[in-house]
Amino acid sequence: MKAVNRVESYRGFVFVNFDDDACTLDEYLAGAKEYIDLAVDQAEQGLEALGGVQQYSVRANWKLLAENSVDLYHGMPTHKTYFDIKQAQDPEIKKVKLEGQGKDLGNGHAVMEYVAPWGRPVAQWTAIWSEELKHDMEKMKERLVERFGEERADRIANYNRNIIIFPNLVINDIMAITARTFYPTSPGYIEVSGYSMAPVGEDEAHRLARNNNFLEFLGPGGFATPDDNEALELCQEAYTNNYEVQWNDISKGMVRGEENTLATDELQMRSFWRQYKKVIQSSLEKEAVYR
Secondary structure, eight states: OOOOOEEEEETTEEEEEOOTTSOOHHHHHTTHHHHHHHHHTTOTTOEEEOSSOEEEEESSOHHHHHHHHTOOTTHHHHTHHHHHHHHHHOGGGGGOOOOEEEEEEETTEEEEEEEOSSOBTTTBOOTTSOHHHHHHHHHHHHHHHHHHOHHHHHHHHHEEEEEEETTTEEEEESSSEEEEEEEEEETTEEEEEEEEEEETTOOHHHHHHHHHHHHHHSSTTSSSHHHHHHHHHHHHHHHHHOOSOOOOOOOTTGGGOGGGOBTTSSHHHHHHHHHHHHHHHHHHHHHHHHO
């Protein structure tokens, strides 16, 4: 196994790099740092990975999972069962639209940030939780305002963020926080590891609410991840058997311009693919030099 010459970390997330000539991690993360900060800042003592890891595989190309991770457009039709259950639990959820922005964060990183339609254990209560927890979350929100001011506290508490760190790290700060890595073992097969993140020292009631939120939606036993995996596998099967259509159209929202991009647009995917093209072209040019 090749030795890792460079190991750097940012806000508790550890990155390894086999390229001695690459830029620093701080430079590489570029605009993604702002959104990692928003996730980590909800915890005064930092985040920790909870015990255990969700490991599963998907019979699809790894880049499809990168696309899926920052695609808000698929949410309602693909995860209808989950939303139906949440609306039955809390009728108020029907009044919240999945509205927000998609952003290119540089170096292939991207994010979609949008109003959370569900409860968030950081400071957004939902009717399925106890009144005691509601009181605690109100105090938690007050503390966020003390630390960061009203505007940033509102973003931390009431907005979701799905972040792709190019090429293969996803941080979802949604109804819970998950960090997900995925590695291809062949063009049509990936192995995924998902980690549940939580504030260090979080009390038992909040941790239970967080874990229930996480398990309902995320992972191979949740209401969402199996939907995504099946959709990706069906896409992969179609691409494998259909040679006439060679391209995916990810032009949604291009006419709006980047400053006006909606979270349901596809700027996030274009950002990823532009960096992928840049990296592959650079690699091919280096190979040509050594031939």
